[in-house]
Amino acid sequence: MNFIPNFKGFDFFPHDLRLPFMRYRDIAVGMSVVGMLISLALFFTYGLNYGVDFKGGSMIEIQATKGNADVGAIRDKLSKLGLGTPQIQEFGTAQNVLIRIEQQPGGEVEQQAALKKVVDALGTDYVQRRVEVVGPAVSSELRTTGFIAVISGLLAIVAYVWFRFEWQFAVGAIVALLHDVLLTVGLFALFQFEFDLSIVAALLTILGYSVNDTVVVSDRIRENMRKYKRMDLNELLDLSINETLSRTILTGCTALAVLLSLYIFGGEVIRNFNFAMLFGVIIGTYSSMFIAAPILGYLGLRRDGGDKAAASGPETAKAK
Amino acid sequence: MLHFSRWKIVVILLTVLGGLIAVTPNFLSRETLDRLPSWMPKRQMPLGLDLQGGAHLLLAMDADDLKRTWLLAIQSDVRRVLREAKLNFTGLGQAGGVVVVRPADPKDNDAVLRELRKIPQQVGNALLGTAGADIDVRTTADGGMQLVPTDVGIQNRISGAASAAIETLNRRVNNLGTAESTIVRQGRDRILLQFPGLSDTTLLKQLVGQTAKLTFHDVNAQMTAADAKAAGRIPSGYRVYPSAEREGEEYLLRDAPIIDGVDLVDAQPGFDQRTNEPIISFRFNQAGARKFGRFTQENVGRPFAIVLDDKVLSAPVIREPILGGTGQISGSFTVETANTLAVQLRSGALPAKLTIVEERTVGPSLGADSIEAGRLAGIIGAIATVILTVIAYGTFGIFAVVGLVVHLLMTVALMTLAGSTLTLPGIAGLVLGVAMAVDANVLIYERIREELRNGKPPISAIDTGFQRAFITIADSQLTTLACAVVMFWLGSGPIRGFAVTLVFGILTSIFASVTVVRLLISWWLRANTKSRRTVEVPV
Secondary structure (H helix, E strand, O other): OOOOOOOOOOOOOOOOOOOOHHHHHHHHHHHHHHHHHHHHHHHHHOOOEEOHHHHOEEEEEEEEOOOOOOHHHHHHHHHOOOOOOOEEEEEOEEEEEEEEEOOOOOOHHHHHHHHHHHHHHHHHHEEEEEEEEEOHHHHHHHHHHHHHHHHHHHHHHHHHHHHHOOHHHHHHHHHHHHHHHHHHHHHHHHHOOEEOHHHHHHHHHHHHHHHHHHHHHHHHHHHHHHHOOOOOHHHHHHHHHHHHHHHHHHHHHHHHHHHHHHHHHOOOOOHHHHHHHHHHHHHHHHHHHHHHHHHHHHHOOOOOHHHHHHHHOHHHHHHO | OOOOOHHHHHHHHHHHHHHHHHHHHHHOOHHHHHHOOOOOOOOOOOEOHHHHOEEEEEEEEOHHHHHHHHHHHHHHHHHHHHHHOOOOEEEEEEOOOOEEEEEOOHHHHHHHHHHHOOOOOEEOOOOOOOOEEOEEEEEOOOOOEEEEEOHHHHHHHHHHHHHHHHHHHHHHHHHHOOOOOEEEEEOOOEEEEEEEOOOOOHHHHHHHHOOOOEEEEEEOOOOOHHHHHHHOOOOOOEEEEEEOOOOOOEEEEEOOOOEEHHHEEEEEEEEOOOOOOEEEEEEEOHHHHHHHHHHHHHOOOOEEEEEEOOEEEEOOEOOOOOOOOEEEEOOOOOHHHHHHHHHHHHHOOOOOOEEEEEEEEEOHHHHHHHHHHHHHHHHHHHHHHHHHHHHHHHHHHHHHHHHHHHHHHHHHHHHHHHOOOEOHHHHHHHHHHHHHHHHHHHHHHHHHHHHHHOOOOHHHHHHHHHHHHHHHHHHHHHHHHHHHHHHHHHOOOHHHHHHHHHHHHHHHHHHHHHHHHHHHHHHHHHHHHHHOOOOOOOO
């Protein structure tokens, strides 16, 4: 192995840093509660801009065969078809246009008929790059399964955390996860970004990433509880978050770098997905430190139960 | 922890080698693969429709349509069994999804009931406890009798029809010339069609959009459809059929066909020799030819109707008996519609109407753009990860990068072996998997640093670092796995593609980022403790 140069990594992190997270927990939790309430309000007032997956209807991405696409002309042509108000926007480049036709009254057959009208009206100046038509039956099923997927994802995670840690950790985790999901949904409601199946996948991944972070901090809390039996709980939570902070930041930066690359270069089709993921990684990291851990402080942790088991274990021996 | 027995090293290296071999076909062209010896793996990871372009159609079977045809069949069964038993009956018809009939003479009640009980069949799966008769025969208080299709019967009907529909669709789309199409059942009454490389779905939709049930009917000689409607009474056994050609035109036809498409053995598009219009010429099998011959012999000078999907295509007058079992259908066909209809008639009718409930088509240019974008984003993301890791952890960072390469390799190998398709969300999943695999190394190295700061000797610090971090890694991976499994289980389309890569990423990350990296570090330690007495850990 001598052909590999030996050089030390750059340890950027001031390891004796002790940030007083718990001192600001009330402010942090308060802000998050306000954020969650705003998200809920946005969700119920603005609502989400559902994509065809959930709302039904058609989406057609077209590309001009020569020159740039003429959004105005397309709008003129399509508004005459009597298919409601088509949404027409440039997509990625000036050549590409995304057309959304709302779900037509009637049934499955009417959606296909609408698509045919649009395609006929566009003629040969444009080629279709993507067509998505979702009928009323499928869209309502996708809505249901999407909702169930997020809820079962949450429950699966919480069940695991409950199984591995004490119940207080599970409470902290579920509140933190709800927080992440709500804020992401609120952001999509605020900016009216399209919310489709891929965003549900993003929400589930955010859940996974966020709980990953929470578990790392929780593991450390559990370890420190065995190590420092008489330390004040808030002090112990602070210590645990600080001790894992270098890892939190490094992993977070790597994930952000990768997601940023996907967001910038990954193409128009999955841009919303990557946006949700970027936001989710930040919010998920935040919630582990500022939501999940403080909740343990509020709920309190039983300090003696774990000690008995640990007293005979290797951890205590090493700590002495 | 840092000692590896020889066999363990061999197992690790063989696993990586296996991964490498499994991945290789993905980078070779089809021709190169064909030239390889037969024992080499040739499986490539198929690209999803969003990457290679193609069409995805989800069809739903019209259960109402199916029930309607079934009720008609029950009705004619009732007529047949009662006639065969020479029992008189009245009021045979349908009411609210039920076939009703009444014995002409109440004395015959028991005999009629006995005959009707011959109609239901046992269906379903006895093992699953879902078995039962497909029709329930009941008597009503006023002396009538009802034949009620049971739930088991309807389910059985639908699933039978779905299988039959898949066969028919397979025969129909064979004519499209797309080699790798898949047609599979989804759920109870849905059929999923996937056509890689097909971006113009017009013809496909025409092919699947029509039941193509061809029947030949007797035309009522006494009265026209307009007369019957004016009189407000349609003669029993007859029904009004609309014309396929002219709006508003209607025919009064006997409901039971003389002959139907089942007896058709061939249908070819062609041209009428006199008018040069597109037509379809057909040929009956022997039984069909005999039936048709007898009917035309008996009815020279009278019209009969050619009906397609309950609409009258034409109603020619029989000039002379048609005994050869061949004939031609004219209508206002274009060359294309004649071609499509000929294919449909040859392939047989669908058991029920299929409606398109979901369509997703991606053109080849978008697919290529997506691959390009995914590749670029992946490369840049990977470079960023490598730079961050090596700066943060030096030599050990290089080991972590090797671990990441192995991770990516094994993930793609597993996906290739499992035959799962790579989709655009899948690429995002791969890239994200790498970012999460880095986390394992970050956890280990941060822990080693911590142990070193606490004054542990290097080797013991490394050892404890791996041990302690492992618990956390396992916990965090398992929670993510729980999430990914839910995604796979409930998700459809993009969610599933993403979940698959995530699951494989998690499965390989412990091997790649923990085991392989630990092996590299143990080799490094051996090399460096020989040359120097104390080791300085480059982390």
